[in-house]
Structures are given as structure tokens and as C-alpha cells.
Amino acid sequence: MAHIHYKFSSKLSYDTVVFDGPNISLTDLKKQIMGREKLRAGDCDLQIINAQTKEEFTEDGGHIPKGSSVIVRRIPLIGVKSSSNSRFVDRQNANVLGFFL
Numbered sequence: 212m213a214h215i216h217y218k219f220s221s222k223l224s225y226d227t228v229v230f231d232g233p234n235i236s237l238t239d240l241k242k243q244i245m246g247r248e249k250l251r252a253g254d255c256d257l258q259i260i261n262a263q264t265k266e267e268f269t270e271d272g273g274h275i276p277k278g279s280s281v282i283v284r285r286i287p288l289i290g291v292k293s294s295s296n297s298r299f300v301d302r303q304n305a306n307v308l309g310f311f312l
Contacts, residue, residue: 213277216262217244220284234274244283258284 213232216225217240228235228243235243241257244250250257259268262280275281 215240215275215277216280217259217283218262218280219248220282225280230277232277234276236271237268237273237275238271240275240281250285253288255285255287258286260284 212229213235214230215228215235217228218225226247228240228247230239230243237259240259244257245252259275260266260282261268262282268275268281
């Protein structure tokens with residue numbers, strides 16, 4: 212069994228994706244990471260970067276060799292509305308009287 216080590220840029224430790232063969236396609240790697248991390252494909256895409264060379268894997272048809280280590284970043288999809296009810300407040304223009312953060 213072959214493996215690729217991945218970690219999100221905000222985490223300290225690596226997790227592992229296991230697969231058969233000498234390499235894995237970028238699309239299959241993204242699917243496996245999204246499944247393991249319980250991410251929905253409609254919410255974001257993943258940016259995959261080689262941990263040693265800092266080069267981004269961009270071709271969905273490209274292959275990543277076994278034994279590689281990659282860094283993963285979540286990228287929001289354009290045009291997707293946020294599901295949170297949070298609001299952005301510009302502190303310089305906010306009325307200070309009666310308004311506390």
C-alpha cells in the first residue's frame with residue numbers, strides 16, 4: 212500500500228492517505244482528504260502544495276507520487292454564500308454609543 216502524508220497549513224501534524232499504485236491523481240487525493248476531514252465539495256476546493264518544493268499541484272489530471280508530503284489549504288468557491296449569520300462591522304464608522312463588541 213502506498214501513502215501520501217498531508218496536513219492543513221494551520222495544523223502541526225500530518226495525516227496519511229493510503230492508496231494502491233505508484234501515484235494518485237490530484238482529483239482522487241482531494242476526494243480522499245475531503246472525505247477524511249468531512250468537508251463538502253460544494254463549500255470549498257482544496258489547494259495542494261508540495262511540502263518540500265512549495266510548488267502547487269494545479270492539473271486535475273496530474274499525478275502525485277507515493278511517499279510525497281503535501282500541505283493543504285481550503286479555498287472558498289466563488290459565488291457561494293456563507294451559511295453563518297455573522298456580520299462585518301467597520302469599527303471606525305460604527306456608532307460608539309450603546310454599541311459594544
